[in-house]
Amino acid sequence: MAALVKDQKRSEIVVDVKPDMVIPGTMYLLKEAYDRCGEVCAEYAKTFYLGTLLMTPERRRAIWAIYVWCRRTDELVDGHNASHITPTALDRWELRLEDLFAARPYDMLDAALSDTVSRFPVDIQPFKDMIEGMRMDLKKSRYENFDELYLYCYYVAGTVGLMSVPVMGIAPESKATTESVYNAALALGIANQLTNILRDVGEDARRGRIYLPQDELADAGLSDEDIFNGKVTDKWRNFMKIQIKRARMFFKQAEQGVTELSQASRWPVWASLLLYRQILDEIEANDYNNFTKRAYVSKAKKLLSLPMAYGKSFLSPSSHTQSSLLRV
Numbered sequence: 001m002a003a004l005v006k007d008q009k010r011s012e013i014v015v016d017v018k019p020d021m022v023i024p025g026t027m028y029l030l031k032e033a034y035d036r037c038g039e040v041c042a043e044y045a046k047t048f049y050l051g052t053l054l055m056t057p058e059r060r061r062a063i064w065a066i067y068v069w070c071r072r073t074d075e076l077v078d079g080h081n082a083s084h085i086t087p088t089a090l091d092r093w094e095l096r097l098e099d100l101f102a103a104r105p106y107d108m109l110d111a112a113l114s115d116t117v118s119r120f121p122v123d124i125q126p127f128k129d130m131i132e133g134m135r136m137d138l139k140k141s142r143y144e145n146f147d148e149l150y151l152y153c154y155y156v157a158g159t160v161g162l163m164s165v166p167v168m169g170i171a172p173e174s175k176a177t178t179e180s181v182y183n184a185a186l187a188l189g190i191a192n193q194l195t196n197i198l199r200d201v202g203e204d205a206r207r208g209r210i211y212l213p214q215d216e217l218a219d220a221g222l223s224d225e226d227i228f229n230g231k232v233t234d235k236w237r238n239f240m241k242i243q244i245k246r247a248r249m250f251f252k253q254a255e256q257g258v259t260e261l262s263q264a265s266r267w268p269v270w271a272s273l274l275l276y277r278q279i280l281d282e283i284e285a286n287d288y289n290n291f292t293k294r295a296y297v298s299k300a301k302k303l304l305s306l307p308m309a310y311g312k313s314f315l316s317p318s319s320h321t322q323s324s325l326l327r328v
Ligand SMILES: CC(C)=CCC/C(C)=C/CC/C(C)=C/CC/C(C)=C/[C@@H]1[C@@H](COP(=O)(O)OP(=O)(O)O)[C@]1(C)CC/C=C(\C)CC/C=C(\C)CCC=C(C)C
Pocket: 048, 051, 063, 066, 067, 068, 070, 071, 074, 078, 156, 157, 158, 160, 161, 162, 164, 165, 181, 182, 184, 185, 186, 188, 189, 192, 193, 196, 197, 254, 255, 257, 258, 261, 268, 269, 272
């Protein structure tokens, strides 16, 4: 959060940015705003930031602006001041979102996103839905079944995919339907969030939260108490195997869509997909102890993923002979 608040003074300068009208000084301020988003992104998500460097400059800075808005939204409920956050504060954050979509940004980071949404066909709904996910997080700490958990994952993570595709762009030569690409983007968000949840079981339990389907826990002969006790048993291992399998299924679903994105956008997406998916391998390598051991992908493995992602980014989009993703 320090990176977000570091330049509060400068943040008061940018108001009412009209993207295509050059008011003396405005372009400079906008550049500064985007640069700040890049810095935040580099600080919080180094590998992902590296990945964005291959994108076209306009797309790259737009993704940074979206990243920063998501990070700030998450910080509202997970950051240092989280205990003071009420649904009213989230309502105010949503009004601020509406203002920035109407070209009335509140601070410099909002100004960057305001400019982004004026340049790319980004819809406000996924942003509103992410705020809804944060509201859900404030009032709910258990999920009855996978449907309920899926909805939460859509709100806080699937939305990121929907926000990003209009910026990343679909390859002009792709024959895939727009709908299928959005579905893949949604699947990547869900896969990432399920992975997050499986990695953080212990950490979340210590905050009294269990983001696992209660009915599936019961089917596996497990209760909340077992999670709070944090003992790795065969019941737990079997339960985890099923959860990991499902997360991998969503990653698989996402894979086909990555190839349909514009060439320069594929690398960062492949990189994040490969990196995040490896967290699941690490949970297995930890013998499913996600209570006291944090699954962590080593720097060496991370580095190895980058050329692999780069290679995959040259796979061609679907041709007219591949039917499952066809654009109609
Ligand atoms: C066709 C196709 C596959 C297109 C690609 C679509 C795409 C770019 C999908 C991105 C999916 C993605 C990276 C989702 C993020 C999921 C995530 C980790 C959400 C986290 C939510 C809250 O969880 P929690 O509080 O439990 O987690 P922490 O303990 O706090 O970590 C989030 C933290 C919500 C906030 C999300 C972000 C800060 C990430 C935003 C990322 C982007 C805008 C960039 C996406 C671009 C790339 C290249 C991955």
